[in-house]
Each structure stands twice: as C-alpha cells, then as structure tokens.
Amino acid sequence: MEFEEKPEGNGSLVDENQLDLGAKHQPNRKPGASGKAKLSARQQANAKCDLPRKSLNRYTWQEIQRHNLKTDQWLVINRKVYDVTGWADRHPGGRQVLKHYAGEDATDVFRAMHPDPDIVRLYLKPLLIGELAPEEPNQERNKNSRLVEDFQELRRTLETLNMFNANLGFFFLHLAQILILEALAWVIVWHFGSGWLITIFISFLLMVAQAQGLFLQHDMGHLSIFKKSKWNLLMQKFVMGHLKGLSSKWWNHRHSLHHVKTNIYPKDPDIDTGPLFVLGDLQPVEYGKNRIKFFDYEKQHLIFCLGDLTFKHFFLQDIAWAISFYIRYFITFGPFCGIFGTMMLIYLVKFLESPWIAYVTQMSHIPMKISKEEKRDWFSSQVLATCNAEHSFFNDWFTGHLNFQIEHHLFPTMPRHNYHKVAPLVKSLCAKHGLPYVNKPMLKAFGDILRALKKYGALWKEAYCTHPEI
Structure with a gap:
C-alpha cells in the first residue's frame, strides 16, 4: 500500500480518540491505553506495509462499479481496492460519505479529507x-486522466511549499477577536445600562462575534490545528457549543457530506432544502411536475433574506456545551436585562447574524452548477460547483475567507490564511484544461443568489402550470 509520506502540520480529521474506538472492532488488536501504545501501533503498521505481500486479487473497473450498494461497498484508493461495507457504520466521517463513493475511485477525496496517512x-x-x-487506468474511463494527474501534481507542489501547515497565531488572534467583542458588549451594558439603543449596539457586537465564531468553528472542523487531536475536538465543542450554542458533531457530519458531493442533488444536504427552497434546474421541475407546493416558490427569492433557517440537530454529548452558551448569556446579561430581556437579546443576535451567514455560505454554491450524480473527477466537480468572491482585507474578514470557496473545496484541510497564495496556481490549472474559474465582486455574488433563486422559482412555476392537477 503506497502513501505519500510527506507529513502535514495540521494533523488529521480522524482524531486519536476515534482511532481507539475503531481499534476495538478489529480482530486481534488491543487499542493502546497511552500515547506510547498508539505510536507503537503506527510503527507496526508502517513496518508491516514494507514487508513482502502475497499477491492480491485483481479487478476491473466494471467489476468494482457493481459494488455500490448500501450492503456492498468497495472503494479504490491509489489503485488499491477496499471493501468498506462493514466499516461504514464506524467511519468517523459518517456512513453516508463512504456510500456516496461506493464503486468509484476515491483517491483524491480521500487525500483531501485525510491529511495524515499514518x-x-x-x-x-x-x-x-x-x-x-x-x-x-488509474481512474474510471469517463474521467480526464490528464486533469487528475495534473491536480495530484499540484497538490504535491503545495505540500512541498508547506501550504497545509497552520499558523497557530492566526487562529488564536481570531479567537481573541471573538472574546474581546463579547467582553466589550458586557462592559458597555454594565456601564451604560440596558436601554434600547445600547441593546441594539451590543447586539451588533455580539452578532459579529457569533458570525466570526462560526468561521472559527469551520476551521476547527477541517483542521487539526493542535498536535494532539483531543485538544482540537475540545476547541470545536468550545467554539460551536459554548460560543455558538450549536452541535459541533451535527455540523461536522453535515459539512462532510457537503464537501464530498458538492451541489449534487440530493446527496449534498446544503442544496436539498425542500420544502423551504427548490434549487437547481432539476428539483424545481420535479416539484412542479409532482404538484408539490408548500408555498409559491416563484417568490422564494424574496424570503431568502430571512437567512439561514436550517433546522439544527443536537447530539447528547453536545447538549451540555449548548446549555453552557445560554447559561453564559444569562450570567453575563441577566442582571442588566432580566430573563425576558436576555432571551430577546439572544434571538435578536441570531436574527441579525442569520442573513450574514446565509449570504456568505450560499453565494458560492446556489448560483453554480447543481446536478444529479455525474461521477466527475474531484477537481472538475469542485470547480464547477463553487465560485470565489474577490480578495480584499474586508472581504476576507467578512466571509472568514470563504470568499475562496474554490480553493477551500479543493483542499478542505488547508488553513484559510493560505488560500490567496494558492489561488493563482488553481486558476492556471483551470485555464489549462478549459474549466471556468469564477471570481466575482462580493456584491454581485450576493445578488446572484437572488437571481438564481428567482430563476429556479420560474422553472417550478412553469412545470407546475404545465402539469395541471387531474
């Protein structure tokens, strides 16, 4: 089994605690009780991979592609064939991620989401x-093998340039920004009281802190910033649970699905938004033909400004962290605003933050190609489904660097402070292979969301009217 041995400083999305849990299910393997034991396990695996191996079974792509069922899942990684059927339920990234790539070459998506081969x-x-x-061939015959090879060469170049190494100072400054904004809001209400003008002003400060907190959680979900993954997991729960009042586990699982099948309906949960919105060229027609009308989708672009209305699921282990968010608000602002006033403050902050996050996260996807599964190569699938907003200090801060969605989707584990450095190389590769590299002014990107929603609503209306109820 061959892997690139170049280490990356940002660690792995598979944490060491999950590694112990996985080890329990392996025959004749005892999970280490200490870091020393885990290191020994890695060394043994490395040594075994260097030993002569008995000849392996050989398969054609036609044979592999038949194993794409829930009860029969094979993957190809670096020309090696793996049966992941029994492992799917224990996969730290969720079982659906493996199911979506069953019967396919998963080399590039595997490398994108798992930075630590050891x-x-x-x-x-x-x-x-x-x-x-x-x-x-290395990939399925419908894929552009030259493009795949060029992208893999690009990744090796970026690894050589240390573009996957995170700058801890950058992320600690980001966390400090959030804590300072929340402390400033408390100082203001403590000094000036809780009048309406003061409440609106501190709501603005807390809204900025909440939005920047979500961007920091986004980093934590993709990067193992700390060398010991347990600290990274703790920071995820602190940022998403304590600072945001949401479930980090829910976010990670949902976001992993979004990354591996971006804008693929219905595999990407971020675009499978029915009955709230109908997106793309296919879903509106499907709803229209089937006479599905929860409301007049022709007007859906008018309600988008209400913001991110996605239902938030919670896992039991995240409830305590979410509760601590509300406890913190009541301790901090309760003495000045009272119970009712504090609840109103929380929901005012969430109401103000929601459109910000909705526009930032959707400007790069809703106007882009939305389709059913086409089994494209990793590079093409991400470039066609995403776009960038122009690079500037304000745009980078306002979006949490999510204005570089093309680079972020190609390299999810790359720290965001390096996106602008690799963008010219990605743009050059797009030009070489005739792929669009879409980079817009941010206001145009925001407007394109509404224009796309209006277009999709019109498609629904046409299909709805041409298939009258019988």
Whole structure:
C-alpha cells in the first residue's frame, strides 16, 4: 500500500480518540491505553506495509462499479481496492460519505479529507481486498486522466511549499477577536445600562462575534490545528457549543457530506432544502411536475433574506456545551436585562447574524452548477460547483475567507490564511484544461443568489402550470 509520506502540520480529521474506538472492532488488536501504545501501533503498521505481500486479487473497473450498494461497498484508493461495507457504520466521517463513493475511485477525496496517512493506514489495512488489474487506468474511463494527474501534481507542489501547515497565531488572534467583542458588549451594558439603543449596539457586537465564531468553528472542523487531536475536538465543542450554542458533531457530519458531493442533488444536504427552497434546474421541475407546493416558490427569492433557517440537530454529548452558551448569556446579561430581556437579546443576535451567514455560505454554491450524480473527477466537480468572491482585507474578514470557496473545496484541510497564495496556481490549472474559474465582486455574488433563486422559482412555476392537477 503506497502513501505519500510527506507529513502535514495540521494533523488529521480522524482524531486519536476515534482511532481507539475503531481499534476495538478489529480482530486481534488491543487499542493502546497511552500515547506510547498508539505510536507503537503506527510503527507496526508502517513496518508491516514494507514487508513482502502475497499477491492480491485483481479487478476491473466494471467489476468494482457493481459494488455500490448500501450492503456492498468497495472503494479504490491509489489503485488499491477496499471493501468498506462493514466499516461504514464506524467511519468517523459518517456512513453516508463512504456510500456516496461506493464503486468509484476515491483517491483524491480521500487525500483531501485525510491529511495524515499514518493514522488512516490503521483503518485501511484490514479492508484491503485487491488492486486494479494492470491494464486498467488509474481512474474510471469517463474521467480526464490528464486533469487528475495534473491536480495530484499540484497538490504535491503545495505540500512541498508547506501550504497545509497552520499558523497557530492566526487562529488564536481570531479567537481573541471573538472574546474581546463579547467582553466589550458586557462592559458597555454594565456601564451604560440596558436601554434600547445600547441593546441594539451590543447586539451588533455580539452578532459579529457569533458570525466570526462560526468561521472559527469551520476551521476547527477541517483542521487539526493542535498536535494532539483531543485538544482540537475540545476547541470545536468550545467554539460551536459554548460560543455558538450549536452541535459541533451535527455540523461536522453535515459539512462532510457537503464537501464530498458538492451541489449534487440530493446527496449534498446544503442544496436539498425542500420544502423551504427548490434549487437547481432539476428539483424545481420535479416539484412542479409532482404538484408539490408548500408555498409559491416563484417568490422564494424574496424570503431568502430571512437567512439561514436550517433546522439544527443536537447530539447528547453536545447538549451540555449548548446549555453552557445560554447559561453564559444569562450570567453575563441577566442582571442588566432580566430573563425576558436576555432571551430577546439572544434571538435578536441570531436574527441579525442569520442573513450574514446565509449570504456568505450560499453565494458560492446556489448560483453554480447543481446536478444529479455525474461521477466527475474531484477537481472538475469542485470547480464547477463553487465560485470565489474577490480578495480584499474586508472581504476576507467578512466571509472568514470563504470568499475562496474554490480553493477551500479543493483542499478542505488547508488553513484559510493560505488560500490567496494558492489561488493563482488553481486558476492556471483551470485555464489549462478549459474549466471556468469564477471570481466575482462580493456584491454581485450576493445578488446572484437572488437571481438564481428567482430563476429556479420560474422553472417550478412553469412545470407546475404545465402539469395541471387531474
């Protein structure tokens, strides 16, 4: 089994605690009780991979593509074939992520989401069942092999340039910004009281802190910023639960699905928004033909300004962190605003923050290509489904660097302070292969959301009216 051995400073999305849980399910393997034992397990795996291996079964792409069912899932990574059927329910990224790539080459998405091969190797070794036959290409025959090779070469170049190494100072300054804004809001209400003007002003400060907190959680969900992953997980729960009042586990699982199948309906949960919105060229027609009308979707662009209305799920282990968010608000502002006033403050902050987050997160996806599964290569699928907003100090801060969605989707584990450095290389690769590299002014990107929603609503209306109820 061959892996690139170049280490990356940002660690892995698979944390060490999850590694121990996975080890319990492996035959004849005892999970280490200490960091020393875990290191020994890695060393043993590395040593075993260097030993001569008995010949593996060889498969064609036609054979592999048949194993794409919930009860029968094979993946190809670096020409090696893995049966992940039994492992799917224990996959730290969620079982759906594996199901979406069953019967396909997953080399690039695997590399994008797992930056530390040493850890993931412990999972992969027992799942190996064979390899591609020598006459088979590296990818499925419908993919542009030259583009895939060029993208993999680009990634190796970026690794050599240390573009995946995180600057801890950058993220600590970001966290300090959030804490200072919240402290400033408390000082103002303590000094000036809780009048309406003061409440509106501190709501603005807290809104900025909440939005920037979500951007920081976005970083924590993708990066193992700390060398010990347990600290990264703790920071995720602190930022998402304590500072935001939401579930980090829910966010991570949902966001992983969004990244691996961006703008693929209905696999990407971020665009499967019915009955609230109908998106793309297919879903509106489907709703119209089936006479589905929860409201007049022709007007959906008018209600988008209400913001992010997605239902938030919570997991039991995140409830305590979410409760601590509300406790903190009541302790901080309760003595000045009272119970009712504090609840109103919380919901005012959420109401103000919601459109900000909705526009920032959707400007790069809703106006772009939305389709059913086409099994494109990783580079093409991400470039066609995302776009950028122009680079500037304000745009970078206001969007949490999510104005670089193309680079972020191609390299999810890259720290965001490096996006602007790699953007010219990505743009050059797009030009070489005739792919669009869409980069817009931010206000135009915001406007394109509403224009796209209006277009999709018109498609629904046409299909609805041309299929009258019988």
